[in-house]
Amino acid sequence: MDYETVIGLEIHAELSTNTKIYCGCKNEFGGEPNTHVCPVCSGMPGTLPVLNKKVVDYAIKAGLAMNCDITPYGKQDRKNYFYPDLPKAYQISQFDLPVCQHGHIDIEVEGQKRTIGITRIHIEEDAGKLVHDDYGSGSMVDYNRCGVPLIEIVTEPDLRSSEEARVFLDTLKSILEYTEVSDCKMQEGSLRCDVNVSVRPVGQKEFGTRCEMKNVNSFRAAVRAMDYERKRQIEVLEDGGEVVQETRRWDDTRGMSVVLRSKEDAQDYRYFPEPDLVPIVISDEWIEEIRATIPEMPAQRKARYVSEYGLPEYDAFIITASKHMADFFDACVAAGATPKTVANWLMGDILKVMNDKELEEIPFAAADLAKLIALIEGGTISNSAAKKVLDEMFANPHDPEEIVKEKGLVQISDEGAIKALVDEVIAANPQSVADYKAGKGKAMGFLVGQCMKASQGKANPQLINKLLKEALEAL
Amino acid sequence: MAITKEQVLHVAKLARLNLTDEETERLRGDMENIIGFADKLNELDTEGVVPTAHAIPMQNAFREDVVIPSYDREAILQNAPDRDEEAFVVPKVVE
Ligand SMILES: [Zn+2]
Numbered sequence: 116m117d118y119e120t121v122i123g124l125e126i127h128a129e130l131s132t133n134t135k136i137y138c139g140c141k142n143e144f145g146g147e148p149n150t151h152v153c154p155v156c157s158g159m160p161g162t163l164p165v166l167n168k169k170v171v172d173y174a175i176k177a178g179l180a181m182n183c184d185i186t187p188y189g190k191q192d193r194k195n196y197f198y199p200d201l202p203k204a205y206q207i208s209q210f211d212l213p214v215c216q217h218g219h220i221d222i223e224v225e226g227q228k229r230t231i232g233i234t235r236i237h238i239e240e241d242a243g244k245l246v247h248d249d250y251g252s253g254s255m256v257d258y259n260r261c262g263v264p265l266i267e268i269v270t271e272p273d274l275r276s277s278e279e280a281r282v283f284l285d286t287l288k289s290i291l292e293y294t295e296v297s298d299c300k301m302q303e304g305s306l307r308c309d310v311n312v313s314v315r316p317v318g319q320k321e322f323g324t325r326c327e328m329k330n331v332n333s334f335r336a337a338v339r340a341m342d343y344e345r346k347r348q349i350e351v352l353e354d355g356g357e358v359v360q361e362t363r364r365w366d367d368t369r370g371m372s373v374v375l376r377s378k379e380d381a382q383d384y385r386y387f388p389e390p391d392l393v394p395i396v397i398s399d400e401w402i403e404e405i406r407a408t409i410p411e412m413p414a415q416r417k418a419r420y421v422s423e424y425g426l427p428e429y430d431a432f433i434i435t436a437s438k439h440m441a442d443f444f445d446a447c448v449a450a451g452a453t454p455k456t457v458a459n460w461l462m463g464d465i466l467k468v469m470n471d472k473e474l475e476e477i478p479f480a481a482a483d484l485a486k487l488i489a490l491i492e493g494g495t496i497s498n499s500a501a502k503k504v505l506d507e508m509f510a511n512p513h514d515p516e517e518i519v520k521e522k523g524l525v526q527i528s529d530e531g532a533i534k535a536l537v538d539e540v541i542a543a544n545p546q547s548v549a550d551y552k553a554g555k556g557k558a559m560g561f562l563v564g565q566c567m568k569a570s571q572g573k574a575n576p577q578l579i580n581k582l583l584k585e586a587l588e589a590l
Numbered sequence: 591m592a593i594t595k596e597q598v599l600h601v602a603k604l605a606r607l608n609l610t611d612e613e614t615e616r617l618r619g620d621m622e623n624i625i626g627f628a629d630k631l632n633e634l635d636t637e638g639v640v641p642t643a644h645a646i647p648m649q650n651a652f653r654e655d656v657v658i659p660s661y662d663r664e665a666i667l668q669n670a671p672d673r674d675e676e677a678f679v680v681p682k683v684v685e
Pocket of ligand 1: 138139140151154157
């Protein structure tokens, strides 16, 4: 039997505010344990939270960018549970009146447009971090992250494959980056997602029983977890069993999930309105004020790169998917580089090194890439030398002109010097010269290679070609 | 509305409270009274009335996104039942 996968996602994004959601402590990753903590965010009795206005601004901004309705009258609620990373024993979140509802994001999968519903976006506070001591008997608690503002984005169960989910997550990430509401640094946990998966026989209308998967720390892990869960549930059904609704924990190292808790053990959060915080009333003026701050979004920017610069659709998509990459591209073009050439460098060598090194950002300045391109186009260095310069720019970012000097990579374009090389190579390879004379085209390539080698890769290849041809014809 | 002993024990468990039989029975009576009072309110016709989110007629109490210095770590940790130099220490928990 053929099965269809149904996937819904819950994504938590840490907002890039200066301060926490309910107190003035710094919202900053890293930092010595428990140094960004005050009585409010450590849950001391008698303290009162005060909502950071920027958090609401950012939630509205994200909501508008995802085509949501903004809730004119909202409130915050307490979600009660006991865990040591939550000092108050409740998390302030939103239950029935979240800041944003009923949105959607358009994605493109294998050339087809799909619209994925956004059920809601609400604001809430992050919990602290538990550090498990391997040798001691206890766990250490660091409350620096406690009270860091989050938005939770909940999708409709509209995704039908792990590939769709991956494209959706990439698209969502670029929206959050472009609107600058989150820095989306996966390694720092700024973006995390929970995955809901069910399967059903193709053609069946009702959804199958779903399982939720926690602890998915990267998009790659999310895709693996979804594929694993699809396979697991199909196996259960094929064996005549029933999928049991449960929460599972994804173990990426082992490539499998294990049961965390069953439906019966599902936590009863006993949500109730937060009495310490007053309602959030969002006027049309406030919404319009935020709407005016939304920049050109990835889809528009992609269209512009295609129409204005003539980039291929695919290149434009890849470059604009990352705001960092697109800003870098624009800065190179502004510095005078040819857009097409910049795109080729980004799509080729630069992306390759970034993927190999798992870099999220290009470590050197856009102006330096523009300079490197100018060095090639001006004939100062060859393409192969440029690759060496680029390696150095990644390893130890500094001025490419300096690198060219330090490494002695200046291209030899002096006709006299190259003529001498050509004569040397002709004298040393009589057999190849004879082959060339006998009409064997391959011999030319070999001779050019020998000249290049003799110059340690520095000779201008066009000049070698020209001078070698002239010398051979004159023989 | 009648509240059962099981309901009291369920709520107590969620709140991590251990109750004696005597306390359970007393709280059962209290809860019955409280829920009974809420039932009384249900007799009112609230058709078309927006649920009250807050008792005080006030809205949009915000702070600006400006950093103010956090507390000294020593001050934050000083009341902890168990701690090391930099963190609270709790019994080992792994979910
Ligand atoms: Zn604080």
